[in-house]
Amino acid sequence: MSRPAAANDPRVDRRAAMRTLLAGRGDMLLVTGLGSTTYDAASVGDDERNFYLWGAMGAASMIGLGLAIARPERRVLVVTGDGEMLMGLGALATVGVQRPPNLAIVVFDNGSYAETGMQPSHTQGGVSLCGVARACGFDAVFDITDVAALTEFAARLPALDRPGSFDRTVFARVAIHADEPPRVLPSRDGVHLKNRLRRALGVE
């Protein structure tokens, strides 16, 4: 269950964070990583433009890269957790070299492996994912620690060509509470998830 945050703790509730990112999603495509970010996306509402990972830990950013290259006219948003990102840290180097301007990678960072018992992750141990992203060549890096900054960030996401919208590969880390809200489980049928996204894009 969600625990009420301390009054002086500006970190974002993960479910509210996902709602904020998707509030004006337009035709944005979403890839979520294994674990809680998949439940967060499902809690906002299932959508044929969502591709949820139920395995392949570490692959979320690379799936986003392949999708962003294939569909340069669409915003591709990857939302994953700190543990999932850490398992595929090399992907940040690969994305940092490719830098498709329509790709945004957002990491919900609670410093913990919520799925497996809240063991501390390396970000709790001092590893800065924003620092890694900058070192990998991302030049639009955001360390988001409160709702106001997240709301401002989210407004720049869905469109590719409006004034103020992001025109380069984006990396953002969002500080979220280390809690575990009730799970909302979307389909685990990978073939179904794959085919419906392709149908939504008119390529199936």
Added chain:
Amino acid sequence: MSGIVSQIPVPAWPDDIFAALKAAEIRQVGYVPDAGHMRLIERVVADPDIRAVSLTSEEEGIGLAAGAWLGGQRAALLMQSSGVGNCINMLSLAKSCRFPLTLLVTMRGEWGEFNPWQVPMGTRTQAALELMEVLVYRVERAEEVGETVTAALDIAFNGGPVTAVLLAQRLIGAKRWVK
């Protein structure tokens, strides 16, 4: 001063693979740099219709290919046999979602291998792939490379299993090491 010098002559089979990739309308190629794939990588990088994506580790390519397919493009992966070991768990992505996927693998650790550290993975590459239910074709002769790659791509993109083509070290030529 010691160094590694590749004295691999320029063979025609990498061009045959390139032709097969083009015929199959491959638009993204993920690769970890490899001497055996050197010429093919050069061809892929030079092609304006193919996005060549250099990977830090081979399993990244399984995600890349999945994303490409989600977006309506076809991808293929180039790697060395040692990289197959890096891919094993990530193959569950391709299997669970039935993503079309073909791996083109240059073999090390078999014919005339100088470096014994290549042997443990090289000698188990085919078995490891087959344990993950990947359909494996092995090619020893240059003239069979093109048609084998075409066959592997056809099966993968027609709804079949993940396919792999193992390019034998005898075909590629053992890496020459000189002092």
